[in-house]
Amino acid sequence: MTGVELFTKWDALTEELEANFFPLKLAVDSVLTETEQRIFDDGLNINGQVMLDKKPYSTKPTYISRTESPRAVPFDTGKRGTKIKSYYFPNGYSQFKQAIGRSILELSLDLRNDWVNANVVLDKTSLTVALKQDYNAEKAEGLQKESQYGRFFGFTEKEQRQVADIIEIELANLYNR
Numbered sequence: 001m002t003g004v005e006l007f008t009k010w011d012a013l014t015e016e017l018e019a020n021f022f023p024l025k026l027a028v029d030s031v032l033t034e035t036e037q038r039i040f041d042d043g044l045n046i047n048g049q050v051m052l053d054k055k056p057y058s059t060k061p062t063y064i065s066r067t068e069s070p071r072a073v074p075f076d077t078g079k080r081g082t083k084i085k086s087y088y089f090p091n092g093y094s095q096f097k098q099a100i101g102r103s104i105l106e107l108s109l110d111l112r113n114d115w116v117n118a119n120v121v122l123d124k125t126s127l128t129v130a131l132k133q134d135y136n137a138e139k140a141e142g143l144q145k146e147s148q149y150g151r152f153f154g155f156t157e158k159e160q161r162q163v164a165d166i167i168e169i170e171l172a173n174l175y176n177r
Contacts, residue, residue, distance in 0.1 A: 013174055018125065023170035025122040027163040028129065032118065035159060039152050040112045043104040046156050051104050051149035057094035064089065064096055070108055073099040105143065105152075111136050115153065129153075 001009075017023075038044050043051045063086040066072070073087055073096075089095040097107075106112055114136040121128045131137045144151050155163065 010175060017171075017174075020122065021125040022122065023167045023174070024125070024127050024163075025120055026170060027166035028120055028127055030166055031155065031159050031162050032116070032120070032129070034162070035153075035155065036112065036116050038156070038159075039115070040103055040105055045150040045152040046154050047150060048156065049150060051152065054150055055148050057092065057097055059092040059094050061088070061090050062092050062096070063087065069096075069100065070102070071100045104149075111139060 045051055045054070063084075065086050069087060087096070087099075089099070100107075102109075110133070111131075114131045114133050117132065119128075119130045119132055121130070131140060140153055143149055144153065
């Protein structure tokens with residue numbers, strides 16, 4: 001391949017990338033799976049803070065409907081010691097979350113599934129990651145307030161470096177074929 005042919009090929013590839021920067025979508029799709037682990041399993045926001053340290057679950061005594069609980073739990077005695085229709089948790093929502101074995105931000109798994117399967121839309125060189133369900137977007141907005149858990153959807157500095165590294169590798173592969 002001559003120098004002219006090589007530069008013509010690279011020019012065409014550059015124009016294609018300006019119209020559709022697909023290495024960005026590929027990189028974001030790859031890193032999204034890692035953010036799931038950080039957010040839902042490790043319970044960390046983008047600043048690396050443990051979300052439950054920022055705002056722990058309530059320990060105020062509460063009743064939870066059996067039909068609205070995602071799992072059956074062995075709490076069927078009320079505060080007077082008699083069998084009741086709802087679950088009674090003397091240590092509140094904190095005890096309930098422990099009893100059903102779900103991690104932070106997970107009750108019905110809706111928010112987690114929506115994040116993992118988010119709409120990743122590429123428009124030329126700009127990319128948008130959006131939850132599919134409007135109610136999850138509203139829920140996430142409320143939970144990401146500084147008074148709640150802080151921003152957790154998005155990328156940490158390390159995750160941003162991973163996106164950049166993947167893009168760099170993809171571009172090198174494209175230009176060196």
